[in-house]
Amino acid sequence: MAHRNKLAKALGEKVRAERVKAGLTQEQLAERANLARNYIGNIERAEYKVTVETLAQIAKALGIHVRDLVGEL
Numbered sequence: 464m465a466h467r468n469k470l471a472k473a474l475g476e477k478v479r480a481e482r483v484k485a486g487l488t489q490e491q492l493a494e495r496a497n498l499a500r501n502y503i504g505n506i507e508r509a510e511y512k513v514t515v516e517t518l519a520q521i522a523k524a525l526g527i528h529v530r531d532l533v534g535e536l
Contacts, residue, residue: 471509477532479507481525495524 482492482503489507493500497520505511506521513521515529522529 468509471512474513474532475507475509478503478521481527481532482507485525487525492521492524496520 482489485492487495489503490500492498493503496503496517498517502511503521506513506517518529518532522532
């Protein structure tokens with residue numbers, strides 16, 4: 464269980480870093496990814512586990528590949 468929490472935290476940090484790098488707010492990223500703003504915040508805080516489909520939506524909205532989000536987790 465601790466390993467899963469570390470993965471969720473690392474992924475959340477990566478999503479946040481890529482969002483900030485793209486100059487987007489959580490709301491802007493959520494809109495581009497067709498997700499709720501609070502859902503993006505929950506991902507960034509590692510409160511939710513993310514599906515591959517959601518990762519694909521987020522990556523597309525950021526203009527990057529899914530592997531850029533999970534490559535070194």
